[in-house]
Amino acid sequence: MKMAWKEIMKSKTRYLILGSIIFLISLLTMIISGLANGLSYDNASLIKDMPEGTFYMQEEAEGQYNFSSLDGETRNEIEEASSDAMFLSIQMGEVEAADEKRHGVAFVSTANSDHFPDVEAKRLVLDNSIMKEGISEDEKMTNGLLDHSLKVDGFTDQQKFSHAPVAFINHDDFQNMYRTDAFQLAFIEGNEAPVIDGLSQFTNDEFLNTIPSYSAEQLSLNMIVVFLFVISGMLFGIFFYMINVQKIATYGILKAVGVKTSTLFKMMWVQMIIITIISLVLSVGISQLLGAVMPEGMPFLLTLSSSSMMSLVFLVVGFIGSTVSGIQISKVEPMQAINQGGM
Structure with a gap:
């Protein structure tokens, strides 16, 4: 030394x-x-803040969540395998404020979720980063795929997907926008994930790597x-x-x-x-x-x-x-x- x-x-x-x-x-x-x-x-803070578990999507989607579609029969099979299964869909879109300014968002619809806000029909909950652009609570926003406005019901902290603020909406509104009642993904919390025929399984990290960006x-x-x-x-x-x-x-x-x-x-x-x-x-x-x-x-x-x-x-x-x-x-x-x- x-x-x-x-x-x-x-x-x-x-x-x-x-x-x-x-x-x-x-x-x-x-x-x-x-x-x-x-x-x-x-x-991808939307996914990174979720607990460890397993994501499911159609095998035909080949790891691309936006091509996956879980119909009613598939959902029943997943719920039989685990009663705690959560379902969600994610689609990129936009909302227009009262000042006619458009804001890019990631629309997220969920069911049976304890991790995301439960949103009523004709309402939405936004990531608070969008507040910097002048959006406030109770403001009404529109989307070209809907014939009614969506009222801002509140804000969440650090919920983003593909660098866009997340907009949580009711599944009925999501269905009207994208003309589908199927969810894209299922999620089961925990390390023991049941194998379900016709569905691919991904851990949290594996699912993150399926997001191209x-x-x-x-x-x-x-x-x-x-x-x-x-x-x-x-x-x-x-x-x-x-x-x-x-x-x-x-x-x-x-x-x-x-x-x-x-x-x-x-x-x-x-x-x-x-x-x-x-x-x-x-x-x-x-x-x-x-x-x-x-x-x-x-x-x-x-x-x-x-x-x-x-x-x-x-x-x-x-x-x-x-x-x-x-x-x-x-x-x-x-x-x-x-x-x-x-x-």
Whole structure:
């Protein structure tokens, strides 16, 4: 520990450069991860806030919920399998306010639900994000597929689908709008899901990945995060490799006086841990501060547990990178290294 710290103090500039690079990469990784989590929640908070369970849709729909249709007979089969089954339908649409301004929404109709509001006919409950656009309670809104208006009966918190505010409506109104009395999906809460012929089953996470916009966004952002982890590991490896090459003569002398190879590795690991921890503490603190000061409309979500998990990954990546670069330490022959240092 003392030897590692003395080395850092002796070459402050060298280790400060490495620490700065790790700080910037880790901060960028956490910011992108926060944006990915924020976009994920903004895209599908309707589903993400539901309890763990199983979604059912027609096998013929091939994983596309909007092509699924559960008729009355199928619904009876599902209810026989589980009396607690919930049914829901989701369709993108729009509502028009009194000022003739149109607002894109995701219409959601449910039955037997304890998780979503029970809406009366000719009424709707909106996600509160739409309040920023001047929509207020008791306001009447229209839709081109209905011959009557819908009265705003209240607001819910953080209920979005495909980045659009959710509009919960009565199933009779949904049926009049889309000319169908069938639900698209069934949901059974819990880990034990009965198998029902003709229906595909999806966990919450699996169902999220069937939403095209969700899977495309998350795949792109997660790939960036993975590449940043890989880059950080390469930086550790290159940096410590260069340092080790410069210190071959020193390692030879230390080995000649009896210092074990394992001790030299421990010195390198301690240096890596010190630099990484200082960099990560700064990046975690700044990323949490950014989360607090981000504009309200910015979808940014980074919990302290997520930051801690990423910090652990950085430590593991740093350990692997420095260890791989330090393999040359074990190959150093004392006399050969001393002779090379004296040339």
